[in-house]
Amino acid sequence: MSFATLEDMNQRRKHPYAENIGMLGESSTPMGPPPQYKLDRDDTLNPSPWNVRYWGWKKWAALIGGVIVIVVIVVVAAVEATKKSKYPNYSALQYSLADTYSGDSFFDSFDYFTGYDPSSGFVHYVPATEAQTLNLTYASASSAVLRVDTSVNASSVPNASTGRFSVRITSKTQYTDGLFIFDVVHTPIGCGTWPALWLSDPDNWPTNGEIDxxxxxxxxxxxxxxxxxxxxxxxxxxxxxxxxxxxLQTSCVNSTNGNAGCGVDAGTATFGTGYNDNGGGVMAMELRSAGIRVWQFLRSAIPADITSGSPDPSTWGEATADFPATDCDIGTHFRNQSIIANIDLCGSWAGTQSVYDKTCASTTFPTCQDQVANNSQAFTDAYWEFGKFSVYKAS
Structure with missing residues (x-):
């Protein structure tokens, strides 16, 4: 082996990779710079977060949980969309007359609720004998009247300082389904009044429902x-x-919206002066498993099949209020329904100050209780007048 000259050694020092030259002899070829290693993103030293090959159980659990949530959301949304587009089959039923409430004996088919009002009304509901003595209920061949007493005030004996006399009647017969036709000639008028024509099972409320x-x-x-x-x-x-x-509301449940129920506004002049001046009309209600539908016909627009005693709801067009069974099992929620008519005074709706103030508060009678106790003449027109009630059953 020959020894390198001084000049050769100096050249090696200048070469950037001198350490790779000469030790192997003069014929050795320089190896060049070391290779540049680039770590691939899939390399185990630095895996991509999207590379499922390197996911742990936590990521898999999160993915599966997310998929389940998405599937549930999609399914629920689909069910709700289907429900909102679904509508019951109100196919025509053949109805035949089952019960009639009319004439001089109209009130014989009803029980009189007596005592204080369950809805906190400022009223005394009187029994049948007292109602007849005070002329609060009376009937003729063509109509039946139920009214509020106007004979007493706060200083009378008896007096109205703890509530005014009124009437609440409940039919002795109860119904689970049927077609109900109510001829209503006059609706009660007066500040402090809360009249209603309705159906319910008073002994099992709200379990068996209420239809106002x-x-x-x-x-x-x-x-x-x-x-x-x-x-x-x-x-x-x-x-x-x-x-x-x-x-007005979509939840019918008594524990929601302050027990407002799922109400429907029937429209202008469907109660009070306008309705009475037009001679009243007919309320028709069909109670069946498919749903509950209510029609309000003015006197001049009563269908001929109602007048003839052969009612056919399938010919009446859209109802005033429609309560389909889509998201409410009618047969479960409405049972043993009695027909009820009453005129409450003040109470948990009419008697609240915010409601009374809207149309009735005055300097003389600032509260509903003041009005009821001391303004007897305000209740002159506070009466129901009914024609005939007819109940039909599907055959």
Whole structure:
């Protein structure tokens, strides 16, 4: 082996890779710079977060959980969408007359509720004998009248300082289904009044439901009738409906919205002066497993089949209020329904200051209780007048 000259050694020092030259001899070829290693993103030293080959159980659990949540959301959304577009089959039923409430014996088919009002009304409901003595209920061949007493005031004996005399009647017969036709000639008017024509099972409320056909408060002129359902949990009306009235609430459950129920505004002059001046009309209600539908016909627009005694709801067009069974099992929520008519005074709706103040508060009678106790003449027009009630059963 020959020794390198001084000049050769100097050249090696200048070469950037001198350490790779010479030790192997003069014929050795320089190896060049070391290779540059680039770590691939899939390399185990630095894996991509999207590379499922390197996921741990936590990521897999999160993915599976997310997929389940998405699937549940999609399924629920699909079910709700289907529910909102679904509508029951109100196929025509053949009805035959089952019960009639009419003539001089109209009130014989009813029990009189007596005592204080369950809805906190400022009223004394009197029994049949006292109601007849005070002329609060009376009937003729063509009509039946139920009214509020106007003979006493706060200083009378007896007096109205703890509530005014009124009447609440409940039919002795109860119904689970049927077609109900109510001829209503006159609706009660007066500040402090809370009249209603309705159906319910008073001994099992709200379990067996409540159907309010005509209801209004503090009526001083023309107003809108409100048709409402009240139920136990599990009854909603945020579904497809076919009605001419305006929906006010969609939850029928008594524990929601201050027990407002799922009400429907029937429209202008469907209660009070305007309604009475037109001679009243007919309320028709069909109660069946498919749903509950209520029609309000003015006197001049009563269908001929109702007048003839052969009612056929399939020919009447859209109902005023439609409560389909889409999201409410009608057969479960409405049972043993009695027909009820009453005129409450003040109470948990008409008597609240915010409601009374809207149309009735005055310097003389600032509260509902003041009005009822001291203004007897305000109740001159506070009476129901009914023609005939007919109940039909499907055959």
């Amino acid at each position: 056909l005509m209801e209004a408060v503090n009526v001083v002129g023309s107003t809108e009738n409100q048709v409402t359902l009240h139920t136990s949990p599990g009854c909603k009306m945020d579904v497809k409906r076919k009605e001419t009235g305006k929906s």
